[in-house]
Every structure is written in structure tokens, then in C-alpha cells.
Amino acid sequence: MNSAKQLKIVYSSAPVDATSVYMHWVLGQDDPSHFAITYAQHFYELARKFNAKSWLISARDKKGFIQDGDFKVEFRSLKHQSRSSIAYFAGQLWSGLRLIFSVILFKADILVVTEDRTFWFLLGILPLFGIKVIPTIHCTLWPKYKRPTTVQQIIQKLNSWFFRYGCVEICVVSEDIKDQIIKITNGHSRPIRTFVPAYRREFLDDIKNRNSDAESETFQVLFAGRVEASKGIYLLLEVAKRFIATNPNCVFNICGTGSQVEKLKAAALEAGIEKQFVLHGHCDRNKLRKMYEMSHVIAVPTTKDFVEGFNKVVAEGVIMGKPIVTSPVCPALSVVRDAAVEVAPDNVDDYLNAILKLATDKEFYRQKQRNALALREQFFSYSKSWEAQVEDVVRKICRNNLNLNKYGRKASHRPLLNADSNPSFVSNEVNS
Secondary structure, eight states, rough: TTTTTTOOOEEEEOOOHHHHHHHHTTTTOTTTOOSSHHHHHHHHHHHHTTEEEEEEOOOOOOOOOOOOOTEEEEEOOOOGGSSSHHHHHHHHHHHHHHHHHHHHTOOOSSSEEOTTSSGGGGGGGGGTTTTTTEEEOOBBOOOTTTTOOOOHHHHHHHHHHHIIIOOOOOOOHHHHHHHHHHHHHTTTOEEEEEOOOOOOGGGTTTTOOOSSTTTOEEEEEEEEOOOOOGGGGHHHHHHHHHHHHOOOSEEEEEEOOOOOHHHHHHHHHHHTTTTEEEEEEOOOOOHHHHHHHHHEEEEEETTTTTBBBHHHHHHHHHTTTTOOETTTTTHHHHHHHGGEEOTTTTOOHHHHHHHHHHHHHHHHHHHHHHHHHHHHHGGGGGGGSSHHHHHHHHHHHHHTTOOHHHHHOOOOOOOOOEEEEEEEEOOSOOOO
């Protein structure tokens, strides 16, 4: 540990407007552009609890820098990730080396890092400088239903060494990621922990739940996310065409932006269903909340081509008491399976039949809805959150180096979650 006895932590995060999150956090507020508690906010809470000198490096293409006492926030672009193969690999190497030098010069004790910044194996050098690395992984290492390419296999072979020897523990957002790490390390990885996205119970305030009871009521299906082919939007369009042909009293609402918006609008217009396949574009928090409320079913048709993480739309749908229709491509399925109708990946017939069954079988719909209401509690639990898992690893690292009673501080912001397994986390527990 550094001689100044103040813990130093660097967090290389996934894309997020970390300055906005920070400015709201210092006021004791959540960033209103997010439903879930952001991982950046979790990190700020973590750093404050340990009285740590912290540096968050966000993977976002914007300018911005904050230096506020012990908190430092910086943006570093990852534009290379959307470029050609050679530019991508060169960018990953440069980005990783830059991160390594920054962490060493900062004299960090701990690096918490997501998969966005660089190749994992490059970070294996940091323990030689006494720096402990905690990877927090949000997406599968390769598409679940695709065989890794030769290049991917070489990279994962190199990464396997890091997962065996180069880190302290590994935090992942899904069992799919855990299974892939176990596979490439032949079951000899460092300990693996799982977490889920965390939400405040206030998310439920004034929620207007609707059932699928009235025969005359318009049946509403919601897609929320990036409007890209890999997210299954054209598959959903085909499902909508066939569903509307037999059940015209319905609307498919598409919320989000992306490169395929105009093409998708044109395709819906050409099919003559533009009034029932409606693209709403970007929806702010309030509008998206209303879309969730008025919907009967949440469709998550991610294709096999996409490297999926924990799709938060699944969590938000369950919190809202909505049945989910998705395939095992979506790792979130494993923690909400009883509230979902599981279908085969990329299978239009399966998606169509699942939505039809929810629309026509009222008891089946109500059962899935009841299951959703039962499963949503996990997303309000502190013990299952990113912060809880990373905090526990940090405490293990510090146990023999710092007097945590001296260097930890009690939370002064409002409580984040149900402090079910960590009573010292908040001064007042959130009531159920």
C-alpha cells in the first residue's frame, strides 16, 4: 500500500457521463437520466466509504474533467473500437498502455476495470508494481452462440492467464460470463462473484400496473434500446407484421435511437403497419417510464451476433411487473426466467407464439406477472449490487494494510438500497 496510508483507487468504467453523475451525487441525488444506480455512482460511494483518493476514467467520447478534493473524473475516448481491425487492435494496445502508465504514476493501490478499455492480459503487469486489479465484466467475452474466431481464441488464451494469476477476484454481471471465464481457464480462475444492476425502491412510486384482461384493450409490446439490427429490431418487425395480421388491436412501441431508425420506419411504412409499429426515438426518463407502464409485454430480441451484457430493460420490465419475451442470448434471462417466456434465438415463430400466448392466455399472463413481482426484490438488494461485491474485495485487500475503522467513513448520502446484508452501509434502512 502507498506510504501516505490513504487508499488510492482507479476505476476505468464503461461509457457513462461520469461528470453528470458526480455533480448529482455530491448533492445527494441520482443522475435523473438513469433508472438504475450507475456503476459510477457506486464507485463514488465506495471511494468515500474508504476515504480513498480516487480517479474515474470514463469511456465516453466527450470532453470533461473534474478535480474535487480526493475525487478526479476524466473522459478518454474509445473511438478506435468502431474502426477497422488494425486500428482497433492498435487502439486497444495504446489505450491499455496509457491506462497502465496512468495507474502506475498515480501510485494506485487498486484498479477496478471494465472490459471496454483494453485487452485483459495487458493488465497482468500491474501486480508487479503492487497494484491489485479487480475486473468487473459486463458483457460476454464472445457471442454465446458463435464459435470464437482464431484471433479471439488467441486473445482469450492470453486473457486466461490474467484471470488465473493477474487479478484478485472477478466480478461479473451474469452466469454466462462466469461460464466463459471458467471455460478458458479450465476451472482455475480467481474467485468469481456475480452482481446485478441496482435500483432504488422509489422506482416503484406511483407505478400504474396494468393487466391483460379487457378484450377491447389495445395490447402493447415494448422494445427499448438501441435501434440496430443486432438488437433484433427487424426480427421484431417481422413478428409485428404477423401478429397484427391476426390481432390488429395492438401496438409495438420502439423506444431508442440508432443507425437503423430511418430504415426501420421505412420498412414499417412499406408493410402498412406504421400506426401500430411506432418509433418514438429517444425517450427521457419520464416518457420511458410511461411506456413501461402502458405496455403489457417487454420484448428483448437480441440476436446471436451481439455480445450482450445484462440488458437493464429486462430488470426494469420485471420491476414494473411485466412479462419478458427473450432468448438465452440475453444473460439477464437466468435471473428472471420465471417471469419470462424463453424462446429460441433469432426465431421469429417462437417470438410470435410467445407474444400471442401472453396476449390470449390470461391466466398464463397473470402467472408471469406474479412471478415478475416476486423476482424484482433482487434489484433492490445491496448484497447483490456491484458496490457490495467490489467493496468486499477491497476490504479483503485492505484488511492487513489499513485500519478500516480509521479510514472508512459512514455514508452521509441517502441510502442506496436495502441494506439486507450490510447493516453498516446506511444509517436508515429503506423500507419495503
